[in-house]
Amino acid sequence: MIRVNEELADYVSTLINARNSIWSKETYPAKTLIIKQDSRYSKVHLIRDGIAKCYISDENGKEFIQEFLGQGMEFGELEVFDRLTTICSVESITALHTVTISHSNYQKLLDADKTFNKLVIKALSDKIRFKAPRHSYQHGYPIEANLIRLKETFPEFISVIPKKDIANYIGITGRSLNRALKELKAKSALF
Amino acid sequence: MIRVNEELADYVSTLINARNSIWSKETYPAKTLIIKQDSRYSKVHLIRDGIAKCYISDENGKEFIQEFLGQGMEFGELEVFDRLTTICSVESITALHTVTISHSNYQKLLDADKTFNKLVIKALSDKIRFKAPRHSYQHGYPIEANLIRLKETFPEFISVIPKKDIANYIGITGRSLNRALKELKAKSALF
DNA sequence: ATGGAACTGGGACAAATGTCCTTTTTTCAA
């Protein structure tokens, strides 16, 4: 549920130790909007610590959460490749520490550093790989099944992530989430 | 709705002209299963002509269509990066012409050819970029709105793609699709 | 500590969608 990328986190740490200068450290309090949908930015973030949500919101203000991002996850990188505006907003859930690198340095690194290049491709590939079955499952199974599944992969999700965000992640309303949770509590010792 | 990648198609054509030997041409009739979910393959396909569907099926046999693939789209490439089994099945809808390259030659090309590397990264990035708003929209809006949207981006979709596949693409049942189409026909001159 | 804002929980009803089934139409191979 909260995606991480340890390999990339480790490698970037190595890079920073070797050549600190092109990376900057940033800190955000909880609930801060870091990237706003349909805007332009000139840097890529990598999460060192904390949890963020990446979401699309529509004209009616509905949010649909794409991913919860944890340690080692990048965001703002897609715009390096196509130079378009962002498709998602990113907002910290907990306090968040990131390191950032400019688009141009990121591109240089991609060209010059084969290991980095491979890790970035792998990270993109994982984003595709994880999203596919998730949406498929969410559509094809009732809400309760989805909650049980989340509970299995991340037992503390209910206390860590606000209810509204959980609902927006599954793609349902808060009301439906509550109904399902109530029934699960009645049925199962898990909840 | 049917994704294409002209730039990649063109570039691969150039590569084939320059060094034919590492690419093979393949042809499949309509409705052929080319890649089966949870299996291993050792080559990457790129579509030269025709339409295919990429889908996940669950234990109950429900299919959820991830993408319709047209000219210039790759499939089977994710498995080069992580060496895992496939997450999707790919099946031709029309007769399909592809060119294929072995995993090892694909990897060599990624390392040696910066242009190819960039185009592949861009292709991955696009897969992410297109998938996000689509799922968001599908979840957040009624079926009719989704159909109108498809009609706008690809007016002939109803005659080209089987109803069952359209339903599986939107993530609804055939029954619901028919209901919605009937109402749209009554309401709008478009359908 | 306290008052307002935001989160949480749930009742009552409406609407959308799914399930199950039957009928009609189209497709395609013998």
Place this chain on the structure above:
DNA sequence: TTGAAAAAAGGACATTTGTCCCAGTTCCAT
């Protein structure tokens, strides 16, 4: 060309989920 199989259309009903509320609770900034 024709008969079996697949695809499409739709009736009747059940179920799920959403919408619109309101009430209780928690969380902060003053």
